[in-house]
Amino acid sequence: MNKHLAVVTIASLLALSTVGCSGDSGSSENTTAPAANANADSGSNANSSTSSNADANASSNSNANAEATDDSSGNNAGSDNAAATGPTADKYPKLDNPNLTLVYYMSPEQYAQTKKENPDYFDNTMETIPEFEKKYGGKVQVIATDWGGMLEKTTAMQNAGTAPDLFLVSDQTFHNTVTKNIVQPVDDVTTDEDYAFWKVGKSVFAWKGKTYAIPIKPYFKYILYNKTMFEDNGLKTPKEYYQEGDWNFDSFAEVGKELTQDTTGSGKIDQWGFSTYQDFIPAIMVENGGSFLKVTDQSVTSGLSDPATQEAMKYLSDWTKQPGGFINFSLNVYDAFNSGKLAMAVGPEYPQPSLSFDVDMVPFPVGPSNKDQSEFVYPQGWSVPTGSKNPQGAAAFVYMLNQLTKDKGEKLELKRFGQENYDMINDPDMKITYSIDKGLSNIWFLIGSVANLMHDQVPPATIAEKINPQINAAIEKVYGKQQ
Numbered sequence: 001m002n003k004h005l006a007v008v009t010i011a012s013l014l015a016l017s018t019v020g021c022s023g024d025s026g027s028s029e030n031t032t033a034p035a036a037n038a039n040a041d042s043g044s045n046a047n048s049s050t051s052s053n054a055d056a057n058a059s060s061n062s063n064a065n066a067e068a069t070d071d072s073s074g075n076n077a078g079s080d081n082a083a084a085t086g087p088t089a090d091k092y093p094k095l096d097n098p099n100l101t102l103v104y105y106m107s108p109e110q111y112a113q114t115k116k117e118n119p120d121y122f123d124n125t126m127e128t129i130p131e132f133e134k135k136y137g138g139k140v141q142v143i144a145t146d147w148g149g150m151l152e153k154t155t156a157m158q159n160a161g162t163a164p165d166l167f168l169v170s171d172q173t174f175h176n177t178v179t180k181n182i183v184q185p186v187d188d189v190t191t192d193e194d195y196a197f198w199k200v201g202k203s204v205f206a207w208k209g210k211t212y213a214i215p216i217k218p219y220f221k222y223i224l225y226n227k228t229m230f231e232d233n234g235l236k237t238p239k240e241y242y243q244e245g246d247w248n249f250d251s252f253a254e255v256g257k258e259l260t261q262d263t264t265g266s267g268k269i270d271q272w273g274f275s276t277y278q279d280f281i282p283a284i285m286v287e288n289g290g291s292f293l294k295v296t297d298q299s300v301t302s303g304l305s306d307p308a309t310q311e312a313m314k315y316l317s318d319w320t321k322q323p324g325g326f327i328n329f330s331l332n333v334y335d336a337f338n339s340g341k342l343a344m345a346v347g348p349e350y351p352q353p354s355l356s357f358d359v360d361m362v363p364f365p366v367g368p369s370n371k372d373q374s375e376f377v378y379p380q381g382w383s384v385p386t387g388s389k390n391p392q393g394a395a396a397f398v399y400m401l402n403q404l405t406k407d408k409g410e411k412l413e414l415k416r417f418g419q420e421n422y423d424m425i426n427d428p429d430m431k432i433t434y435s436i437d438k439g440l441s442n443i444w445f446l447i448g449s450v451a452n453l454m455h456d457q458v459p460p461a462t463i464a465e466k467i468n469p470q471i472n473a474a475i476e477k478v479y480g481k482q483q
Contacts, residue, residue, distance in 0.1 A: 099140075101143060101165050106142075171435060216398070256274045260272050272342050278447050288309070292304070320455050373430065375432055
């Protein structure tokens, strides 16, 4: 293993942190996706968001993971876990304007072809379009681009005076679009019912007291593990630990170290306990109740000095040190997993019927400062661009999309994951945690710098002292000086 962890390129991290962003209910064509479905679109793979803006440097490649939980308080913005009243079957019986234009990374023609090749493929946006047109009598025009081109296409249309009515935002893009006035508040065209579908509610996409996107079902990000390897080594599986309420940092490390082995007797480790990409670092901070960035809907500050964050960094340092650690960030993750040389990884797609061994899935482990078992999800939502001529129709479209996901997409998700995993993912009592972008252009450099310092066994307090000024400077460039 290299002395220093390689700082993963922005492009590769963005691609890996957003793949599958529309939800996968069947096997994805891109099997490197670490983000699991939740909108049940089988195989819809988003890649990276391209920096663009009508009049600024709204970099969607600046993917700063600010963290939150659904029951958080203080500096972490959390989900309001839906509204008191659930969604009604027909909230929008009619529309004054039934015509919409939306920017998306897939065309109806592409979807039809993919659906022909794979009948289980399901994209909730594409499935909603004909239903919307049938109900309201209008036309939905899709401006197709790739995942990384959605923001650029939207701003180009705004500059031309033909703003679309909807485009998809994620942790890659959200706060950039708000601070650069690319999107408009949706509070005037929505009610609590619009946010009552999922545990991730309206506060996820709130800033300065206004809501700028309507959430769709978030992605459950999970650890896929080689079940056969665990059994062959006589080890309890992560699922068994989870079912016992004991899937935590310590049990994760215990099995990871047991399965980090020199299987050939060469004197070199050729089988590793765990590997993934460096977006796992802020996620583990969240899973211990800390955060890389502390976020409310009013401010953004560094979270590195938080005791829970520093505790998570201590664990990460132990997990990555050599000798003695079990995480190797330098691996080609999915090649290693598919060849049976890696016990656990974030993603890839579940199930994996083509592999020669059995696999299973489990949520991320939780740390000692986060007592409740939780699941880490990836939020995304639809925003209404500034200049849209039909915000109300846009809200009605997303409402129908969420209904369709509940009614149809969930059945496909159940088929894909099986009853046990489906129940685990959708446990109504499960706390959720998540990360969302706060617009720092150099976020992956900062995370990579923390990773290298942890690998070199630099104490967490020293890491915070060294990196905090850089984080604060990056925040100030986007949000101004924070109090």
